[in-house]
Amino acid sequence: MSHAVSRLRDERLARSTKPFVARGSRAPRCAGCRVIDSYCLCAWKPKVDAASAVCLLMYDTEPLKPTNTGWLIADVIEDTQAFGWSRTDVDPQLLASLADPQWQPYIVFPGEFVVPERVVTEVKVEPGKRPLFILLDATWTEARKMFRKSPYLNHLPVLSLEPEQISRYRLRRSRRDDHFCTAEVAALCLELADDQVAAGVLDAYLDVFSAHYLGAKYQRPVNPDDASHTHLKAFL
Structure with a gap:
């Protein structure tokens, strides 16, 4: 079954004037997990309940990138929304979601760049x-632009994370250890909301x-009995 990010990916592909070619894309990839077929992890997709929801604002080609971790959030958290970001064309469904009384929205962004109140x-x-x-699912430079140029978010509280751990994400490089991938940020938010599991x-x-x-990239075996795989077995 498709989720919000996969649907956004399909919509973005439909608008493309030329094919999106990801690095290392010569080998066929699984449509369900975006990993080379022989390393498919669809069998490891977990099922878990969460009281929280996630809304992904995705910058242009983010839904197309096989390394994008917003896809993982949508795999795990059933109530995940995904919208393409545009400075001038705001999706009415996004505005409706922000105004929906069932939600208490927080925009997640570093507090050092925001007025203290x-x-x-x-x-x-x-x-x-x-x-x-x-x-804001984007590079750091893109995310700052999105934050500045999205006036419909200006009335929302800004949740500033103060994590102590260093990022474990190894698929894209950042010059700063305190820059986290989108799935790491989502996990930290879930933890703050007492969605510990x-x-x-x-x-x-x-x-x-x-x-x-990375196993597919470097042609090395994956250990299905390591700590992370073992953790997921109870949620398959």
Whole structure:
């Protein structure tokens, strides 16, 4: 069954004037997990309940990249929304979701770049509402642009994460150790919202994805009995 990110990917491909060619894309990839077929991890896709929801604002070609980890969030968290970002053309469904009274939205962004009165570091949900974490799925430079040029987010509280751990994501390089991939950010948000099981499962699933992706890239075996695979077995 498709999810929000896979549907957004299909929509983005339909608008493309030329094929999107990812690095290392000569070998056939599984349509379900975007990993080379012989390293497919679809059998490791977990099922877990979460009280929280995630809204991904994705920059242009992000849905097309096989290394994009927003896809993993949508695999794990059933209530995941995904919208392409545009400075001038805002999806009405996104605006409707932000106004939906069932959600308590937080835009996730570093507090050092925001006026202090908007910044929060804890998730406090009103009765009858569920947290909705809005994640800017992009490079750091792109995310800053998105934050500045999305006035419809200006009324929302900014959840500033202060994680102590260093990023474990190994598929794209960042010059800063405190820059996290989108799935890591989502797991930290889930943890703050007391969705501890979902946070742990998403972390393990990210590790499994990284192991399979890098295994395919470097043609090395994957250990199905390592800690991350073992963690997921209870949620298959």
